Structures are given as C-alpha cells and as structure tokens.
Amino acid sequence: MDENSGSGGGGVSGTAQKEKPVRDHHPWDYHVSGPRDLASPHWRDLIFSSWRNPSYKRIAVSCFVQAAYLLELDRQAKRTGAQEIASRWWKQFKYKLVKTLVDERDSSIYGAVLEWDHTAAIADYLFVKPWGAPKAAIALRGTIVKGSTIRRDFEDDFRLVTWDTLKGSVRFRGTMEAVKAMIFKHGAHNVCIGGHSLGAGIALHVGKELAKQGVYIDCHLFNPPSVSLPQTLRFIQKTASLLWRRSNSRKGIEDEGKAEKLLRDVNGWMPHLYINDTDYICMHYADRAGTATMTSSHKGTNAQPRLFLAPRGQAGQQSLMEAHGLQQWWNNDIELQRSISDSRLLSRQLRSMYLESPSGKS
Numbered sequence: 210m211d212e213n214s215g216s217g218g219g220g221v222s223g224t225a226q227k228e229k230p231v232r233d234h235h236p237w238d239y240h241v242s243g244p245r246d247l248a249s250p251h252w253r254d255l256i257f258s259s260w261r262n263p264s265y266k267r268i269a270v271s272c273f274v275q276a277a278y279l280l281e282l283d284r285q286a287k288r289t290g291a292q293e294i295a296s297r298w299w300k301q302f303k304y305k306l307v308k309t310l311v312d313e314r315d316s317s318i319y320g321a322v323l324e325w326d327h328t329a330a331i332a333d334y335l336f337v338k339p340w341g342a343p344k345a346a347i348a349l350r351g352t353i354v355k356g357s358t359i360r361r362d363f364e365d366d367f368r369l370v371t372w373d374t375l376k377g378s379v380r381f382r383g384t385m386e387a388v389k390a391m392i393f394k395h396g397a398h399n400v401c402i403g404g405h406s407l408g409a410g411i412a413l414h415v416g417k418e419l420a421k422q423g424v425y426i427d428c429h430l431f432n433p434p435s436v437s438l439p440q441t442l443r444f445i446q447k448t449a450s451l452l453w454r455r456s457n458s459r460k461g462i463e464d465e466g467k468a469e470k471l472l473r474d475v476n477g478w479m480p481h482l483y484i485n486d487t488d489y490i491c492m493h494y495a496d497r498a499g500t501a502t503m504t505s506s507h508k509g510t511n512a513q514p515r516l517f518l519a520p521r522g523q524a525g526q527q528s529l530m531e532a533h534g535l536q537q538w539w540n541n542d543i544e545l546q547r548s549i550s551d552s553r554l555l556s557r558q559l560r561s562m563y564l565e566s567p568s569g570k571s
Contacts, residue, residue, distance in 0.1 A: 239297035260341030351406025
C-alpha cells in the first residue's frame with residue numbers, strides 16, 4: 210500500500226483544476242489497498258458462483274470486516290458523502306449497509322450489518338443472488354489504537370483475556386441482537402458473521418452461544434485471540450472432574466449421557482479460523498495435539514475442520530503487526546494451508562462450548 214498515492218485527476222490544468230480539486234486517494238481506499246484483480250459479481254455468477262470458491266468467500270468477508278474498521282475511522286475523521294471510504298468495501302460485492310453497530314458507551318462503531326443489494330445486482334444483470342452468497346453478513350472490527358474508542362476496545366480485550374468470555378458485554382449483546390434479527394429475517398443458513406482480532410473473539414462467542422441453542426451460522430474468524438487458553442483448560446478440567454465424580458450415580462449417568470450427546474452435536478457447527486502462526490495473539494490455535502480431535506472422530510457427519518494457516522514462507526517474513534493484520538486475508542494470491550484436524554485449542558474451545566449448560570435466551 211502506497212501511503213503517498215497521488216490524486217486521480219489528470220490532463221486538467223490552470224483555472225479548471227483549481228475550480229474542481231480532486232481529493233487525494235486515501236491509503237485505505239478500496240482501489241488502493243483492496244484485493245487485486247477481483248471481479249465484481251456479474252451475470253456469469255448466475256451459472257458459476259464466485260461464492261462457491263472458499264478463497265473468494267474469505268476475501269469478501271475480510272473486506273466486510275475492513276469496512277467495519279473504516280466506518281469507525283470515517284466517523285472519527287468526520288468523513289461523509291463522497292469523502293467516506295468504507296462503502297466501496299461492501300459495494301464491490303453487491304452488498305449494502307443496513308445498520309451500524311454502535312457502542313453505547315462512547316458512540317463508536319464496532320460493526321456493520323450488510324445485506325445483499327438486489328438493486329445494485331440487477332444493474333449488472335445479476336437477477337438472482339449467487340449460490341453461496343449470504344443474504345446478510347455481520348462484520349466486526351478489532352481494536353483501533355487511536356481516537357476515543359481505544360479505551361473501550363482495550364476494556365473488552367482485557368475482559369476476554371482475563372475472564373475468557375465476552376458474554377454480558379455491550380458489544381456481545383448488540384451483536385447477538387443484530388444476528389438474531391437477521392436470522393429471523395433470512396434464516397440461519399443465509400447469515401454469515403465475520404470478525405478480526407477482538408471482533409473475531411466476539412463472533413466466536415456469538416456463534417458458540419447460538420450453536421448451544423441448535424442454531425448454526427457461517428462464521429469466519431481472522432486472527433482470533435487464543436491468549437485465554439489457561440482459562441479454557443481450567444474450565445474443562447473442572448467440568449470433566451465433576452462429571453467423573455457423578456458417574457456412579459443415576460443422575461451422573463444422565464449427565465454423562467447429555468454431555469456425550471452435546472459432544473456429538475459439535476459437528477453441527479464449525480467456524481472458519483484464519484491463523485498466522487507467527488502472530489502471538491492467535492498462534493496457539495496452530496498448536497497440534499498429535500491425535501485427531503473429536504471433530505473427526507464421529508461417524509455419520511459431514512463436518513470438516515476449517516482451520517487455515519498463512520503460508521509459512523510468508524509468515525516468516527512478516528513483522529508482528531503484519532502477522533496480526535487483516536490485510537493479509539484479502540490477498541487473492543495467498544495459498545493457505547488447510548489444517549489440520551488436530552488443533553489442540555480448537556478442540557478445547559468446542560468441547561468447552563458443549564460441556565457448558567445450554568443457556569437461555571440472551
């Protein structure tokens with residue numbers, strides 16, 4: 210990305226140029242730093258949907274999450290109308306903004322709710338939504354280390370690290386309400402959620418909470434925090450010990466049966482995790498157990514592990530900021546390593562979800 214990109218004007222000089230000044234390209238304009246050579250959906254997608262390609266879906270969702278970052282940066286810089294830069298990041302994929310998710314504590318924008326834009330699609334002779342494209346997408350940003358939002362961002366970061374949960378937080382509650390509204394409108398199979406860093410942590414907790422209620426949504430997590438591993442381990446050990454002590458009683462047998470059923474049902478939901486194993490914030494997801502996880506041990510299911518690693522060659526050349534950055538995930542030249550049915554932390558995260566008592570309505 211070139212921070213010093215020039216203006217888009219050319220061939221106009223003298224008085225005319227002064228009368229119509231051209232805004233310099235912002236470094237985060239879509240055409241400056243967005244995916245290269247990625248075609249907008251068009252009529253051919255009626256037959257061959259780009260959304261069938263996992264790489265295209267990864268790129269699209271990561272761009273939606275980037276838009277959530279830029280909505281807040283636009284707000285901080287008071288950019289409106291032709292000056293704002295966020296909208297191109299969803300318009301390219303024929304989506305429209307229907308709601309911003311706002312933190313009531315500081316009025317910052319932490320997420321966006323997008324829907325398929327029929328009007329924009331028809332303008333390009335795309336009369337039907339391509340197969341695999343969600344009708345609604347909820348995108349959640351991570352921490353912005355500038356402006357007034359930094360305090361609230363770090364509060365939720367600290368909450369996730371120390372308590373291993375975001376349940377009850379303002380952003381978790383707001384996200385859950387938005388997701389449920391889209392599920393009610395479009396159905397769970399037509400809803401997608403994506404997030405980066407802290408946003409990925411929120412998305413994971415929302416997805417887990419819905420999955421415990423038997424509602425499964427498409428979930429894409431970019432650099433999800435794995436620093437809460439000790440809390441997860443202690444919880445699992447405590448739960449396993451409790452079940453073991455009850456195993457000789459009738460109630461204990463019933464509890465074990467319920468737990469086993471919940472563990473089998475884990476195959477109904479599996480998030481997509483995008484991990485750079487040189488990023489200390491998410492690297493523990495790449496910690497292999499040496500044996501297959503329970504996600505591949507049950508017969509009669511179609512679940513597949515969905516943990517992806519950035520190429521090791523690329524990862525080794527990156528700084529810590531680049532390794533944790535969102536931009537790497539909309540690179541359409543990247544060839545991810547499909548992992549890995551034996552992620553230790555992913556297995557424990559999913560086990561912890563199904564060893565908890567199913568909660569009521571949020």
